[in-house]
Amino acid sequence: MDTLTYLKKKSAEIRLNLLEMIYQAKSGHTGGALSSVDILTVLYYAVMNITPDNPKNPSRDRFVMSKGHSVEGVYNILADKGFFDKSELRNFSKFKSRLIGHPSVKVPGIELNTGALGHGLSCSVGMALAAKKYVKEVRVYCLMGDGEQAEGSVWEAGMAASNYKLDNLTAVIDRNYLQISGNTEDVMRLDSLTDKWKAFGWEVMEVDGHNIEQLLEVLEKPRIPDKPTILIAKTTKGKGVTYMEDMAKWHHGVPTEEQYKQAVDEIKKYIRELDDHE
Ligand SMILES: [Mg+2]
Numbered sequence: 001m002d003t004l005t006y007l008k009k010k011s012a013e014i015r016l017n018l019l020e021m022i023y024q025a026k027s028g029h030t031g032g033a034l035s036s037v038d039i040l041t042v043l044y045y046a047v048m049n050i051t052p053d054n055p056k057n058p059s060r061d062r063f064v065m066s067k068g069h070s071v072e073g074v075y076n077i078l079a080d081k082g083f084f085d086k087s088e089l090r091n092f093s094k095f096k097s098r099l100i101g102h103p104s105v106k107v108p109g110i111e112l113n114t115g116a117l118g119h120g121l122s123c124s125v126g127m128a129l130a131a132k133k134y135v136k137e138v139r140v141y142c143l144m145g146d147g148e149q150a151e152g153s154v155w156e157a158g159m160a161a162s163n164y165k166l167d168n169l170t171a172v173i174d175r176n177y178l179q180i181s182g183n184t185e186d187v188m189r190l191d192s193l194t195d196k197w198k199a200f201g202w203e204v205m206e207v208d209g210h211n212i213e214q215l216l217e218v219l220e221k222p223r224i225p226d227k228p229t230i231l232i233a234k235t236t237k238g239k240g241v242t243y244m245e246d247m248a249k250w251h252h253g254v255p256t257e258e259q260y261k262q263a264v265d266e267i268k269k270y271i272r273e274l275d276d277h278e
Contacts, residue, residue, distance in 0.1 A: 003046065005274055007212045011041040012271045014080070015240045016264060017089070018072040023260045025093040027101065031237040031250035032070035035176045035209070036143060039233055040073045042215040043141055044081065052082040055108050059135050062127050064112050066120020067145035067174060068102040075099055075107070083109035118151025120144060121171060125157045128169040128228075142171045147179025150188040155200065162201030165226035170219070171202075173230065174209060176237040180251045193232050202230045209233030240267055 001009075014037050022028030044050070048061040065074050072092075079086045084107065091097035098106040102115030111127075114120050124142035131138035148154060161169055173193065177184050184190050197204045203224045207214050215233070223229055237251070238244030241263040244253070255263055 001278065004213055004216070005278060007041055007045055007216070009271060009274050010045055010080075011038050011212065012240070012267050012274070014041060014073055014076050016267050017076040017080070019241075019255070019260065019263050019267075021076065021089050021092045022072060023255055024090065026254050027093040028072050028254060029069045029101075029251060030072075030253050030255070031178070031244060031247070032067060032145065032174065032176070033072040034239045034241065034244065035235040035237045036067070036070050036174045037073045037239070038210045038212055039143060039172055039174065039215060039235075040077055042212060042219055044077045046216055047219045048139070048141065049137075050081075050109070052078075052109065055083060059137050061138060062111050062124070062131075062140045064120045064124045064127070064140070064142040065103050065110075065114055066124075066142050067117065067148055068113075068115030068120070070145070070174075071101065071103045071115075074103065074110070078107065078109040081109075083107075117145065117148040118153040121154055121157035121161075124169060124171070125161050125164070125166060128161070128166040129164055131168055132164075132166070138168060140166075140169045142169070144171060144173050145179065146173055146175045146177065146184050146190060146193070147187070149173065149184075149190050149193065158197065158200040158202065161228040166228045167223045167226055169228040170223075171228070171230040172209075173232050174235050175232050176235040176246075178237045178246070178248045178251070180248065182248050197230050197232070201227065203227045204230050204232065206232045206234070209235035210239055240270070242266060 092099045103110045124140050128140040244250040
């Protein structure tokens with residue numbers, strides 16, 4: 001299997017697994033989890049230097065899920081990669097479980113407690129600064145939501161990253177134009193995010209956040225010296241399940257039994273099509 005097909009299939013499998021996890025827990029941030037899966041898959045399976053054999057290796061790359069509420073994809077990827085046993089996914093969002101609705105460092109492979117929006121990039125700036133000083137090869141990746149861009153602390157971090165020339169830092173914005181309360185441009189107008197980030201001194205790239213080939217190409221590109229990089233990744237909230245796509249109500253929606261079956265059927269059909277093309 002070629003790399004692209006492998007990643008596409010892996011991403012679809014993670015979608016299936018996270019939906020199963022949300023369905024059985026009757027809780028989760030379904031829309032945002034589905035919108036970020038392709039970005040996470042490319043990072044975890046093709047780009048980042050991370051291994052469960054040595055999860056605290058000082059020279060590992062760091063990933064910060066700043067849009068912490070959409071952690072479902074991360075948990076399923078970490079389990080799939082062997083950071084913890086897959087059976088633990090059944091405890092998601094249950095009393096006493098360490099797999100709670102937002103990332104916690106109690107879970108192997110999670111670098112930072114997140115969920116209070118607007119803090120992930122600030123901490124990523126700290127990690128990137130430390131890496132510059134102590135372990136040169138480390139790269140830091142931070143995934144933010146687009147609704148999260150309304151947090152002032154994001155822009156303080158953006159200014160600092162540029163000031164300290166953090167070319168070892170890559171941020172990604174999951175640009176699905178929706179947040180819990182509706183369209184981002186109605187709640188707090190963000191466009192043009194590209195112009196804003198450029199003005200803050202970042203190298204800005206606009207990409208299709210569901211195009212595995214493009215994500216891979218851009219994330220593996222050599223960085224611009226002395227400049228942090230940000231990807232504005234155009235995505236669709238609820239991607240992969242037709243009735244969830246582009247609907248703010250699926251931000252925190254849990255499918256009924258019938259809806260769950262339909263979602264599984266759709267994703268399995270997509271996987272069969274990938275297999276047929278091989
Ligand atoms: Mg959003």
